[in-house]
Amino acid sequence: xxxxxxxxxxxxxxxxxxxxxxxxxxxxxxxxxxxxxxxxxxxxxxxxxxxxxxxxxxxxxxxxxxxxxxxxxxxxxxxxxxxxxxxxxxxxxxxxxxxxxxxxxxxxxxxxxxxxxxxxxxxxxxxxxxxxxxxxxxxxxxxxxxxxxxxxxxxxxxxxxxxxxxxxxxxxxxxxxxxxxxxxxxxxxxxxxxxxxxxxxxxxxxxxxxxxxxxxxxxxxxxxxxxxxxxxxxxxxxxxxxxxxxxxxxxxxxxxxxxxxxxxxx
Numbered sequence: 001x002x003x004x005x006x007x008x009x010x011x012x013x014x015x016x017x018x019x020x021x022x023x024x025x026x027x028x029x030x031x032x033x034x035x036x037x038x039x040x041x042x043x044x045x046x047x048x049x050x051x052x053x054x055x056x057x058x059x060x061x062x063x064x065x066x067x068x069x070x071x072x073x074x075x076x077x078x079x080x081x082x083x084x085x086x087x088x089x090x091x092x093x094x095x096x097x098x099x100x101x102x103x104x105x106x107x108x109x110x111x112x113x114x115x116x117x118x119x120x121x122x123x124x125x126x127x128x129x130x131x132x133x134x135x136x137x138x139x140x141x142x143x144x145x146x147x148x149x150x151x152x153x154x155x156x157x158x159x160x161x162x163x164x165x166x167x168x169x170x171x172x173x174x175x176x177x178x179x180x181x182x183x184x185x186x187x188x189x190x191x192x193x194x195x196x197x198x199x200x201x202x203x204x205x206x207x208x209x210x211x212x213x214x215x216x217x218x219x220x221x222x223x224x225x226x227x228x229x230x231x232x233x234x235x236x237x238x239x240x241x242x243x244x245x246x247x248x249x250x251x252x253x254x255x256x257x258x259x260x261x262x263x264x265x266x
Contacts, residue, residue: 001130003158003254006030006038008213009247012060015138015160015213016044017256019130022107023048025068026126026138026160029060032068042250046072051106053077053098053128056120056141057085066091077104077111081122098124100148114152117143119187125149127156134258136160140214143186145198153202158256160245161199163212163229164189165219173219189214192225196232203233208240208257215244 006014012029016039023044028035036046049072052065062082066089069076075094076083083095096104098113105111108131113124118141125139137153139145140162153159170180170191182188190198199210210233212225222244230242243254 001134001256003136003209003211003256004042004044005211005243005245005249005251005254006035006042007247007249008245009215010060010217011247012063013140013214014038016042017109017128017130017136018044018048019108021048022050022109024050024106024109024111024128025052026128027055027061028052028065028068029062030064032064032071035064035068038250042253049074051075051077051096051109051111053111053126054082055116055126055138056118056123057082058120058141061141062086066093069093075106077106079113079122079124082120082124085121098126114148115146116141116149117146117186119143119182125152127152130256132258134158134256136256138213140164140190142190143188145190145194150198150201153198155204155206156202157206157258158209158211158254159199159202159207160211160213161195162190162214163192163195163220163225164214165191165216166221166224166228167191167193169221169224170216170219175218183219189216192220192228195225196229199229200232200236203236203238206258207238209243209254210238210240211243211245211254213245217247
C-alpha cells in the first residue's frame with residue numbers, strides 16, 4: 001500500500017493511493033492532463049485509476065476531477081454537496097456518495113468521510129482503509145478541527161493533515177485584513193500550531209506517517225511547519241516519518257504500513 005504526493009499547496013492538491021495495482025486519487029486539483037503526467041512520472045499508469053475521492057469542489061482540489069473520471073471511467077467519490085457543485089462542469093461520470101453514515105468501496109479501498117468546517121458546499125475529511133486494516137486519514141481546508149474530526153482521525157496509521165500557514169507570516173504577508181481573517185477563521189485553514197495541537201490529540205503508538213499538506217507558499221515555510229509540528233510529535237514519542245508535501249511533485253513513494261511495520265520510502 002503506497003502513497004504518492006503528486007502535489008500539494010496553494011496551486012493544487014492531489015495524492016495517489018496505490019494498492020494491488022489499483023489507484024485511488026485523493027483530490028484532483030490539477031488539470032486531468034497534468035495529473036496523468038505526474039502519475040506517469042511516478043511510474044503509475046493512469047489507466048489503473050479506479051476512483052477519485054474529493055474533499056470539496058474548490059479548483060485547487062477538484063479542477064481535473066470530472067474530466068479525469070470521464071476519461072478513465074472512474075467514479076467520483078464525494079459528498080452530495082460537492083457532487084452537485086461539480087455538476088456545472090458538464091462532464092459525464094459516475095458518482096459514489098460519501099457521508100458520515102456512508103461507507104463506499106472502490107476496488108481494495110474502503111472510503112468513509114466526516115464533515116469539516118470550510119467555506120465550500122459540503123466539505124469532508126476522508127478516511128481510507130486498505131486490506132489488512134491499514135488506515136489513512138486526510139484532512140485539510142478544515143478551518144477548525146471539530147470533535148467529530150478528532151474522533152474520525154484517531155487510530156489511523158497515516159495522516160495527511162493541513163499545516164497551511166504560520167500565524168506570524170500570515171500577519172506580515174501583505175494580504176488584506178479580510179483575507180487574513182478568512183484564512184485564519186473557522187471556515188479557512190489550519191495553522192502550523194493548529195496542526196500540532198490536533199496531532200498531539202490524535203497521536204497513538206500505531207501512527208507511522210504524518211504528511212503535512214497544503215502549505216501556503218506566501219504564509220508558511222517548510223522550516224516553520226516542520227519545527228512546530230515535530231516539537232509536538234516528539235513530545236508524544238512519535239518515531240515515524242514526518243513528510244512535508246511539495247507543490248511541484250511527484251514525490252518519492254511512501255509505503256503505508258500498519259503498527260507492526262515501520263514506514264519506509266521506496
